[in-house]
Amino acid sequence: MSESPNGSTAPAIVVRQLDKRFGEVHAVRGVDFEVATGEVFGFLGPNGAGKTTTINMLCTLAKPTSGTASVAGHDVVSERDDVRRNIGLVFQDPTLDGYLTAAQNLKLHAELYGVQSDLVQPRMQQVMTMVGLWDRKDTEVATFSGGMRRRLEIARGLMHSPRVLFLDEPTIGLDPQTRRSIWTYIRELKEREEITIFMTTHYMDEAEWCDRIAIMDHGQIVALDSPEALKAQIGKDRVSIHTDDDDAAIAALRDRFGLDARVAEGAVTFGVPAGEEFVPRLFAELGIPIKAVSVSRPTLDDVFMSYTGTTIRDAEEDSSKLRNRVMAQMMGGRR
Amino acid sequence: MSTTTDRPGSAGAAAPPGPHGPVVRVHVPKRSFNSELRAIKIVWRRELIRYKSDRLRMVTTLVQPLLFLFVLGSGLQRLSSAGTHGVNLKTFIYPGILCISVMFTAMFSAASIVWDREFGFLREMMVAPVRRSSIVIGKCLGGASVACIQGVIVLCLAGLVHVPYAPLLLLGIFGLQLLLAFTITAFGVMIAIRIKQMQSFMGVMQMIVMPMFFISGALFPASGLPGWLTVLNRLDPLTYAVDPMRRLVFDHLTISPAAKAALDPGVTWWGWRVPGLLEAGVILALGLVMLSIAIWEFSSTE
Numbered sequence: 260m261s262e263s264p265n266g267s268t269a270p271a272i273v274v275r276q277l278d279k280r281f282g283e284v285h286a287v288r289g290v291d292f293e294v295a296t297g298e299v300f301g302f303l304g305p306n307g308a309g310k311t312t313t314i315n316m317l318c319t320l321a322k323p324t325s326g327t328a329s330v331a332g333h334d335v336v337s338e339r340d341d342v343r344r345n346i347g348l349v350f351q352d353p354t355l356d357g358y359l360t361a362a363q364n365l366k367l368h369a370e371l372y373g374v375q376s377d378l379v380q381p382r383m384q385q386v387m388t389m390v391g392l393w394d395r396k397d398t399e400v401a402t403f404s405g406g407m408r409r410r411l412e413i414a415r416g417l418m419h420s421p422r423v424l425f426l427d428e429p430t431i432g433l434d435p436q437t438r439r440s441i442w443t444y445i446r447e448l449k450e451r452e453e454i455t456i457f458m459t460t461h462y463m464d465e466a467e468w469c470d471r472i473a474i475m476d477h478g479q480i481v482a483l484d485s486p487e488a489l490k491a492q493i494g495k496d497r498v499s500i501h502t503d504d505d506d507a508a509i510a511a512l513r514d515r516f517g518l519d520a521r522v523a524e525g526a527v528t529f530g531v532p533a534g535e536e537f538v539p540r541l542f543a544e545l546g547i548p549i550k551a552v553s554v555s556r557p558t559l560d561d562v563f564m565s566y567t568g569t570t571i572r573d574a575e576e577d578s579s580k581l582r583n584r585v586m587a588q589m590m591g592g593r594r
Numbered sequence: 595m596s597t598t599t600d601r602p603g604s605a606g607a608a609a610p611p612g613p614h615g616p617v618v619r620v621h622v623p624k625r626s627f628n629s630e631l632r633a634i635k636i637v638w639r640r641e642l643i644r645y646k647s648d649r650l651r652m653v654t655t656l657v658q659p660l661l662f663l664f665v666l667g668s669g670l671q672r673l674s675s676a677g678t679h680g681v682n683l684k685t686f687i688y689p690g691i692l693c694i695s696v697m698f699t700a701m702f703s704a705a706s707i708v709w710d711r712e713f714g715f716l717r718e719m720m721v722a723p724v725r726r727s728s729i730v731i732g733k734c735l736g737g738a739s740v741a742c743i744q745g746v747i748v749l750c751l752a753g754l755v756h757v758p759y760a761p762l763l764l765l766g767i768f769g770l771q772l773l774l775a776f777t778i779t780a781f782g783v784m785i786a787i788r789i790k791q792m793q794s795f796m797g798v799m800q801m802i803v804m805p806m807f808f809i810s811g812a813l814f815p816a817s818g819l820p821g822w823l824t825v826l827n828r829l830d831p832l833t834y835a836v837d838p839m840r841r842l843v844f845d846h847l848t849i850s851p852a853a854k855a856a857l858d859p860g861v862t863w864w865g866w867r868v869p870g871l872l873e874a875g876v877i878l879a880l881g882l883v884m885l886s887i888a889i890w891e892f893s894s895t896e
Contacts, residue, residue, distance in 0.1 A: 320721060343723040344622040354714040358644045370636035371722035373629035374620045382618045399647075420620045452617055 268296040269332060271423050271455035272317065276326035279312050286312040288478040289326065294457060294471075296422075299449055301469030302459040303563070305571050309478040310459040311351065314427050317457070318348055331422045344372070347416030347424040351431060353408055355415075357401035361392055364400060365415050372419040386414040390444055406437035413444060417452075424448070426458035430465060442468050461571055463559040472559075474566055481566040486559060493557040493565055496534030499526040500541070501551040508547050515544055523570045526553075530561065625723060633724040634732040641703060641736025645743070652744070655702065659695040659748050663688065663755065666813075679853030684755040686857055689767075689839035690812020692748050693832055696771050697778050697807070699744040701799050703737030704782025708795045726893040730783060734885055737779030738772065745771040758846050766842045773874055774835040777881030781831075784888040787895065806832050817859035828863065831880050837861045838870035 272294035279287040287309040294300040302310045315321040317330055319339045328335045331345035355364050362383060369379045387393040390410035400408065409429060416424055426445075430438040442465065448454055458469070466472045466486060473483040482489060502508045508527045512518040520529035531537045534554035542549060555561075563571050623629060645651065667684035674683050710716040719729050749767060752759060785802075789795045809823070810832035819827060827833055837860060844858045860867045 318721065340625055340723045343721060344624075348721055350714070350717060352714045352717075354718040356640070356644075356710075356715045356718075357713065358647060359640070363640075363643065367636050367640060368718070368722075369620075370632050371719065371724055372622050373625075373632060373723075374622065378618060378620045382620050385618050418620075419622045452619070 270294060271296045271298070272300075272328070272330050272457060274313075274317070274326070274328045277313065277316060277323050277328050278325040279309075279316060279321065280324045286478055287316070290475075290478075290480055292473055292480060292483060294455060296455050297449070297453060298470045299445065299456045299468065300458070301466045301472040302457070302475055303461065303463070303466045303472050303559070303571075304459075304475035305461055308475045310475055311427055313475070314425055314457070314459055318346060318425055319343060344419075345422045347419065347421035349409070349412045349416045349424070349426045349429055351428045353412065355400045355408055355411060358399065360397050360399055361387065361403070361411055362396040364411065365418055368415050368418050374419050382418060382420070386417045387411075389417075389447065390414045391440075406433050406441075409433060409437070409441065410444070413441070417448070420452070421454065423455045423457060426456065428459055428461070430460070430462065438462075438465070463563065463571060466559050474563055476567045482562065489562045490557045490559065493530065493561050495530035495532055495557065495561075497528060497530055497555045497557065497561050498534050498537065498541070499523075499528045499553050499555075500549050501526055502547055502549055504547060508545070508549075511545050511547055515546075516541075521564075521568070523564060523573065528564075530557075530565070622723065625725075630725055630728045633722070633728040634735065637719070637729055637732025638736040638739065641706070641733065641740055644706070645703075645740040651702070652747070655695065655699050655744055656747065658698060659691045662694065663691045663751070667755075677856070679850055679856055681847070681849055681853050681857060682756055685757060685843070685847070686840075687813055688752070688755045688757055689843055690807075690810065690836050692745060692767065692771065692839060693774060693810070693812060693835050694807050695748045696741045696745040696775050697803060697832065700737050700741035700775050700778035701782045701803060703740050704733075704779050704786045705792070705795050705799070706737075707733065707783060707786040708789055708792050711790060712792060727889040730885065730889045730892050733783055734776060734779045734888070737782070738776040741775035741779065742768075742772050745775065756847075757843055760846050763842055763846045767839055770835055770839050770842075770874060770877075773877045773881065774832075777831065777877050777884065780881050780884040780888055784884045784891065787888060787891045806830055809833075810836050811861075812836050815857055815859050816861055828861065831877060833861060834868075834873040834876045837868075838873045841870060 270293040272292075274290055274292050277287060277290045279285075290309075290313060302313065304310050312321065316323050317328055317335060319335050319342050322336060330342045333341035333345065335342050356367070359367065365383050365387070366379060369383070374382065383396075384393060387396055390413055392407065392411055392414065395403075395407070400411065403411065413426070413429065416426075429445075430441050433441070445456060445458075446468065449456060460466060469486065471483065471485050472489070473480045474489075475481070484492075500508065505522055505527050509520045509522070512520045512527070512529060518529045518531065520527050522528070538552060538554060541552070560570060663684055667682075667687055671683040678686060707716065710719070720726075722729075746768070749764065749771075752764075757763075782799075785798060786795060789798065809826045809830045811827055812832070816824075816827050816833065816837065840858055841860065844854055861873065862868065
């Protein structure tokens with residue numbers, strides 16, 4: 260757009276020391292990051308890590324306790340309206356009007372955002388065609404499946420040509436095929452429109468699609484880089500073994516090989532540089548019967564584990580307790 | 595307001611672009627009076643679209659007034675014929691029934707805010723770059739329109755209860771209905787904004803609407819009541835809609851002066867009979883106050 264004179268574009272999102280508390284719960288703890296224009300930026304972390312709270316602050320839906328954030332060049336607190344005009348939102352929970360048809364929902368959005376009247380129709384056709392719903396435009400949304408609704412929400416979020424599109428868990432609860440197609444739209448979008456995409460997810464495989472990802476845990480960003488760079492940092496393969504006595508196996512690994520192993524998702528897990536070559540030694544020298552073994556190249560799961568000390572699924576279970584507390588706080592605080 | 599497509603000049607005549615055609619890029623203008631008007635209009639239209647597609651609601655909201663009018667009205671007629679000076683009880687309670695049907699529809703329209711919150715749609719409106727007041731105004735106008743349509747349906751029944759279809763009478767009643775519909779919707783929206791669950795709203799509605807209806811004098815003349823009831827009656831906003839409506843109806847009936855005095859005594863403030871226009875003014879003023887409160891509430895929620 261206009262403020263990109265020499266090909267160097269201003270960042271789409273700049274966040275400095277962003278902080279949010281709900282009563283005694285410290286949901287976001289002084290977060291810092293930038294998202295470049297045109298980037299697909301992923302926020303990865305278990306539920307309750309502070310992803311949605313961060314996205315809400317960036318979308319002007321929640322006020323930061325301290326720190327600053329700007330989106331599309333506008334401050335989220337002092338220039339709330341300017342931010343809103345320039346962003347599209349797809350929430351985790353559905354926000355469509357089921358009594359209206361798909362087209363009526365989009366039309367309503369365009370009117371609320373003041374989209375020029377003669378462009379409403381062509382733009383609507385474009386975004387609906389993109390998500391494959393143009394032929395269903397006159398159907399009441401109440402009859403749509405979960406996947407169709409999510410696609411329609413994405414189309415609606417794009418109706419006013421936002422410069423930044425926020426997607427909060429866009430694929431949560433959808434079947435793998437629909438998830439894949441939604442990712443196809445997102446990548447296609449990036450090709451076609453000058454748009455920055457900021458999304459949260461707790462699916463590791465989806466994070467691979469992002470240009471860069473930030474791993475969030477307990478309200479803080481613990482790692483931020485491209486998925487490849489993050490995986491390269493690990494530099495080790497992941498070996499998981501099943502034994503009858505996990506504690507003895509962990510102790511043996513420490514004593515004989517100097518390896519630091521943990522139990523993750525029910526298996527003793529550790530990292531070694533060349534996994535396949537290590538396995539024969541393991542069988543020969545561990546001294547504890549091994550029932551099953553698996554070796555895998557580093558994945559984002561391993562990245563996540565190396566930064567947070569837990570897998571995302573295990574973290575999920577812990578955080579559900581925290582989430583209940585936050586909910587209780589919010590209920591109590593609002594009324 | 596520059597709006598462009600990738601190929602300038604080809605936009606107008608060319609076929610609408612598909613997914614692989616040029617990108618239609620739209621531009622969201624700064625907030626202006628015009629954009630607020632558009633927002634009000636679309637929120638208003640949404641209420642009408644929803645009402646239109648909900649045939650069941652049209653029918654169900656008709657059941658109650660019909661029940662009051664023909665079952666209660668016909669039944670009690672036998673007891674009250676001595677006191678009504680020859681006027682049919684159905685004719686007497688008709689204005690009150692008009693008011694209650696408008697009131698119920700208006701409250702239901704306001705309830706849609708609670709639904710919208712439960713189903714998430716409220717959020718879509720909350721994040722739009724428009725004033726919260728535009729959303730509330732659109733909602734109130736929408737609810738008022740829907741309630742008015744419902745009122746007109748009941749108004750069509752006038753002939754069945756011996757009320758003549760006189761143009762001036764119908765026009766007057768329509769105007770009063772419009773005012774009442776607006777005020778009650780504003781009242782309902784004011785309450786609905788604070789309530790998170792539909793069940794609670796229904797409870798609150800029962801707690802407020804029925805007393806308002808009974809106290810208003812929809813079913814009895816508002817004079818010669820016990821002191822406490824007189825006070826409550828004068829405080830009830832619905833009183834100021836029922837009374838002028840009833841006067842309009844009675845002005846178009848040929849009945850004895852005694853019947854008129856007994857059945858249409860008018861609303862008095864410390865012995866002074868309140869004129870119809872002032873009563874209409876009271877409704878409007880109340881509506882505006884409640885609209886302001888609703889806007890203030892809505893603007894201060896996150």
